[in-house]
Amino acid sequence: MVGLSVGEKHFIQGGIAQDLRSDGRKRLTYRPIYVETGVIPQAHGSERVRLGATDVIASVKAELGKPSALQPDKGKIAIYVDCSPTAAPMFEVVFALAGRGGEELSTELSLALQRCLLGGKSGAGAGIDPASLVVVEGKVCWDLYIDGLVISSEGICSMPLPLLLSNTGIPKVDVEAETKGDDQPEVSISDEEFLQFDTSGIPVVVTITKVGRHYIVDATSEEESQMCSAVSISVNRKGHICGVTKRGGAGLDPSIILDMISVAKHASEQLINKLASEIAAAEASEEES
């Protein structure tokens, strides 16, 4: 990351205090988000999202599998985020030295996503309802593998969570015959019909960065160098909080976190609308091409 002179730092802080950032944005405005859908044809759903210099590809693959014995009426979901060494020089360098570089960030992001999408241990409060993934209770269910690849990143905090599942089509499954007992029922996967996934419960992650006494969303790497601390809050469409992660920086007073949560709720509304329109536009252009 390039260093900043004292004058520039002062300029950035002054901008945030006056609600006019370096590129003219308000404190709670996002940069233009560029969404492309269907970038990986082999996956059931995929998306590439660009926000500033951050570039992320996410995909969903669904396979038939057996539900776990503890939760026979629920499907399984696995989430993993990979930070490629080309994402930022720091990943590459540490990668070579200790072999770990991007892995720490990968695990941190994977855990954060799992927490907000999958809910608690009992499955309560999950963004994706695992019960909708079951095909035959106790025997066959869908395994969803959600993978993210960070191609380039500008600042750790500015990872957008793509609403990729909106264009995921899970193939319709026909159950062949009723079998009794422990026999595996035969299922045929239809190639033509797809069930659209219910995405109304999926949360969006909003990262609030505290600079001085003010909060901003979507910080550029220069603004991030000035931050006191940052909190990532995932909010779903209904305005419910699905997860909170504090990232780096100084310690925070609890009242500030509550404050940030209310700011996040407000910012998430416009972000959800913006993403929805972008995805609709991307899908429309994909159909045309």
Place this chain on the structure above:
Amino acid sequence: MRGLQLPLSQTQRIRLQRAFEKLQSLSSKANSDASVTVADTIPVNYEDAFLKGHGTTDLNGELVATVCGVVERINKLVYVRGLRARYKPEVGDIVVGRVVEVAQKRWRLEINFSQDAILMLSSMNMPDGIQRRRTALDELNMRGIFEENDVVCAEVRNFQHDGSLQLQARSQKYGKLEKGQLLIIDPYLVKKSKSHFHHLEQFGIDLILGRNGFIWVGEHVETRDGMVVDQANSSEQSMVLEEKNQTHTPLEMRQNICRIANAVRVLSTLGFSMDADLIMETVELSSSLKIDIHDMIGSEFHVLVAEREAERRSLMGKRRR
């Protein structure tokens, strides 16, 4: 059309493509600029005498490109300019750089060149303005003049025998740049012109177009008369530092700085050469259309600027005839 990373709607895409096609057709060069990849033949009239420049080679009697880039022709010289090439300095260029190291009797600056440029202590005016020999005390106080990560404006003085660059900041208009923002664009967009320092009076803003692609947009600083040596001055300076912690740039000036900075960003995304007049026109276009500062980096404004530029060039072409 380059893969612009902008969320363009279908109509915007068509408009942008049309504007670019118009600009290409207006390009006055005979064998218009072609983009080439490695091993592409370069369209040249072999009967004319021409000089083979960088990025080309003679293969089986044909002129072939060795890098991916754009063919540039200057008089008889034909060369290929790489797309993400670093800055190629010339003596006398004005550059804006960032200090990366404070070394013995010199500062090392990063200027988007293959090596760091060197600014010698002796090539820098002393704060008290007296022309004198630099003493050991001056050397110890180098950090008081420039620190790490400071943004400095200087002029290219010469090349050293080992290929590294030497800068000088002798005149009052060079020196540390504060109270503003630095923008980084491709170096080939800044062409050599009579003046790279632009003081935009109506905004009270300094615009410095560094030939290395570093553009500085900031509050106007009066060039201090170096000859004034005063006790009062030095105490004033320490006061100013404290004040800085309290006073920020006024909102209106900040809005102007952001507008100009966004104009530079838009022009660099579209690939147009940087020119103070063009930047001012873009700013006027945005304020006349009452476009919000933030919306200037949105797709609609990019398309408008491209269309406006195509119109402007076609008008210029007609006027010439």
